[in-house]
Amino acid sequence: xxxxxxxxxxxxxNILDKMENIKTKNIGNVDYYQGELGGRSVLVAxxxxxxxxxxxxxxxxIANFDVTGIINVxxxxxxxxxxxxxxxxxxxxxxxxxxxxxxxxxxxxxxxxLDDAFFAADGALVNATKKAGENxxxxxxxxxxxxxxxxxxxxxxxxxxxxxxEGNFGALAVEMEGAAIxxxxxxxxxxxxxIRAISDKADGTAHEDFPxxxxxxxxxxxxxxxxxVSNL
Numbered sequence: 001x002x003x004x005x006x007x008x009x010x011x012x013x014n015i016l017d018k019m020e021n022i023k024t025k026n027i028g029n030v031d032y033y034q035g036e037l038g039g040r041s042v043l044v045a046x047x048x049x050x051x052x053x054x055x056x057x058x059x060x061x062i063a064n065f066d067v068t069g070i071i072n073v074x075x076x077x078x079x080x081x082x083x084x085x086x087x088x089x090x091x092x093x094x095x096x097x098x099x100x101x102x103x104x105x106x107x108x109x110x111x112x113x114l115d116d117a118f119f120a121a122d123g124a125l126v127n128a129t130k131k132a133g134e135n136x137x138x139x140x141x142x143x144x145x146x147x148x149x150x151x152x153x154x155x156x157x158x159x160x161x162x163x164x165x166e167g168n169f170g171a172l173a174v175e176m177e178g179a180a181i182x183x184x185x186x187x188x189x190x191x192x193x194x195i196r197a198i199s200d201k202a203d204g205t206a207h208e209d210f211p212x213x214x215x216x217x218x219x220x221x222x223x224x225x226x227x228x229v230s231n232l
Contacts, residue, residue: 001034001041002229003067005057007049007177010214011074014222015044027064030057034065038230043067047177050153051096054177058184069125069191072182073225075210075217076149076175077156077202079166084198085213086142088221089172090129091149091194093118094179097165098152108168109150111183118148119182122191129193132228140220147172149194151179155210156202165202174202197221 006012015037016022022035033044043065047057054072061067076089083089095109095118102108110117126146133144150171156162165171178194185192197217200209 001043001065001067002232003061003065003070004042004044004225005047005054005061005070005072005181006044006074007047007054008074009046010218011221012044012046014219015073015225018226019044028056028060030060032061032065038226040229040232042229050176051151051180054180055184058181062184062188062190067190069122070181070185071125071225071228072178072192072194073221074175074177074196075199075214075221076173076196077200078172078198079150079162079174079202080147080172083145083172084143085200085209086140086217086220087198088133088137088142088144088224089149089196089198090126090133090144090146091121091178091182092126092146093120094149094151094182094194095119095169095171096152096179097150097169097171097174098154114183119179119186121182121193125191125193128228128232129195129224132231133224136220136223136227142220145172149178149196150174151176157204157207159203162202173198195221195224
């Protein structure tokens with residue numbers, strides 16, 4: 001069974017609309033929707049925004065359900081100039097841009113006691129997402145990118161912050177949940193991938209672009225997940 005996690009209702013709405021035989025269970029104040037999508041058994045969770053919420057929902061999902069892998073789906077801000085609104089970024093790996101233990105000799109983003117600052121996504125899931133993404137994005141005239149995604153408990157809407165995140169981490173996109181989900185999956189040896197459609201450019205226009213494009217871009221990322229799951 002594949003687990004799918006989104007932080008906002010708009011990010012999972014299109015997936016839930018396509019699911020059949022849904023059974024809902026609330027654990028730890030998180031709603032889990034178990035059913036069938038494209039003939040495959042899936043479990044969808046609405047985790048809510050932020051790293052703690054994302055880690056909480058992921059831990060519960062892994063501990064209480066028989067998931068073989070986790071997909072985090074949603075929207076993100078574009079960091080790289082090569083990434084446009086409506087494009088999709090698939091995680092090669094993820095990092096928490098707001099973690100700073102450099103005073104103790106750790107690299108920026110490196111959580112003390114962990115081996116590395118970066119959490120690598122599962123290669124097979126990345127390849128499956130790439131195939132599905134190319135199928136879906138051809139219909140929208142958008143591009144698919146594979147690369148690093150940065151996560152932090154901030155909505156990035158500043159050119160200065162954007163430049164800092166790209167300079168420090170080489171990230172293509174920035175959001176608020178992915179690396180927390182990745183950390184839990186890494187600690188539990190659970191395969192994962194993060195799929196993010198770009199809703200804004202994480203700069204001074206982000207507060208205007210996000211509400212204007214969030215529905216469209218969430219639909220794109222959901223379409224990729226649905227195509228991907230049906231072919232796993």
